[in-house]
Amino acid sequence: xxxxxxxxxxxxxxxxxxxxxxxxxxxxxxxxxxxxAECGGSLSCATCHVFVREDCASQLPPMEDMxxxxxxxxxxxxxxxxxxxxxxxxxxxxxxxxxxxxxxx
Ligand code: FES
Numbered sequence: 039x040x041x042x043x044x045x046x047x048x049x050x051x052x053x054x055x056x057x058x059x060x061x062x063x064x065x066x067x068x069x070x071x072x073x074x075a076e077c078g079g080s081l082s083c084a085t086c087h088v089f090v091r092e093d094c095a096s097q098l099p100p101m102e103d104m105x106x107x108x109x110x111x112x113x114x115x116x117x118x119x120x121x122x123x124x125x126x127x128x129x130x131x132x133x134x135x136x137x138x139x140x141x142x143x
Contacts, residue, residue, distance in 0.1 A: 042136070061124075
């Protein structure tokens with residue numbers, strides 16, 4: 039699985055991940071800036087906010103209520119395509135394009 043991270047300045051980083059890991063873990067392990075993930079993936083910090091490219095959304099699981107609530111606490115306001123990257127699991131087939139917000143804190 040590959041995740042393409044674009045930062046707020048437009049720099050793209052293509053990262054090979056492992057199926058079963060989250061997008062957040064993949065970013066942190068590869069040193070992708072813009073993902074803070076203060077809570078380590080326990081859905082309590084909202085500093086792993088990403089914007090998912092519209093045509094990729096169908097590859098992802100639907101949002102749970104808790105994620106939806108946490109998205110109201112992000113540093114950069116949520117959009118329709120906002121997700122918390124610790125809730126997005128990589129699958130073998132996944133090819134995902136996300137943009138990281140300007141700030142997470
Ligand atoms: Fe804290 Fe995702 S890492 S909510």
